[in-house]
Amino acid sequence: MQARVVVFPVKGLAWCFALPRASAAAPAADGALPRPTLRDLWRGISSGSRTAPEKAEAVVDFVADKMNRAWVGFGSAPEGSMKSRIHSFGLKLLSRVRPSEVLLKSVTKDVSALEIVHPASINSRLVRRRLRHIAVRGASVHKKFLYGSVCLLPVTSVFMVLPLPNIPFFWVLFRAYSHWRALQGSERLELLVSDCSDKWKVLEEKINSVKDGKPSENARNSPWKLRPSEKLDRFLEGRNLDEGLDCDTILSICQEYDLDKIDVLKYRDLL
Structure with missing residues (x-):
């Protein structure tokens, strides 16, 4: 699977790194599948063909699916109800999530190639260097917050004795899952934009096609492709980036590349 990242400056030294909405929504496309049951989960983790990390990931995905379906149910609750108020409060909390986390969560393990679109006036090496910095820094930050969220789970679980929904527990649980996803995405992104060809061997089963017993021409290519865009330059021409x-302008770029305007505005308003 190939993903596309659109990169462009939004304010001063702040740049936007965003995936098109179609690519970002691809991992969630399995929402139309039948609802998994505990029996399905047990069959998956009890089979000897899976490794321990794969079994752990299956459990995490099962819990995440349950949380996602519950969240959708809260959003469809009648206006003014307790579930509707919780959903509105949750949206306010989610609006504070950094856009880089959204980017990293979108880089799933299925991504084996990366197309990087950036203004032609910006040095391609600088673009890849900053993208690699996001991956390295994201791995460090989200690992720290993942451990912190996991440590808070026992503390927030004491609120289970109250007759109200244990919002702190489920929020911390959701944040732990989000940081885990972002950590996985950081490691994947770092692998994709790495300079080391030895690391690309991890991806060779997906990025290389074998025909007639011989590797194709793509076997000698890197998993990342830099695409300088003069069209992006025209959008930025004459704009005061300071x-x-x-x-x-942001709306025009979002419409052209199918980006989420809210995420792009977050990059601009971070400073």
Whole structure:
């Protein structure tokens, strides 16, 4: 699976790194599948063909699916109900999540190639260096917050005795899952944009196609492709980046590359 990352400056030294919404939503496309049951989970983890990490990932995915379905149910609750209020409060909390975390969570283990679109006026090596910095820093940050969230789970579980929904526990549980996903994405992104060809061997089963018993021409290529775009340059031409891109320009770029405007605005308003 190939993913595309669109990179462009939004304000001063702040850059936006965003995946098109179609690519970001691809991992969630399994929402139409039948709801997994505990019996299905047990069959999956009890089979001897899976390794311990794969079994742990299956359990995490099962819990995440349950949480996602419950969240959707809260969103469809009647206006003014307790579930609706919890959903509104949760949206406010989610709006504070950093956009880099959204990017890293979108880089799943299925991504074996990366197309990086950036303004032609910006040095390609600088673009890849900053993308690699996001991956390295993200791995460090999300590993720390993952451990912190896991440590908080026993503390927040004491609120289970209350007759109200244990919002702190489920929020910490969700954040632990999000940090775990972002950590996995950081490691994957670092692998994709790495300079070391030895690391690419991990991806060779997906990025190399074998025909007639011989590796194809793609076997000698890196998993990342830099695509300088003059169209992006035209969007940025004459704009005052010191004050930040205006909303109309951001909207035009988002429509052209199918980006989430809210995430792009987060990059601009971080400073």
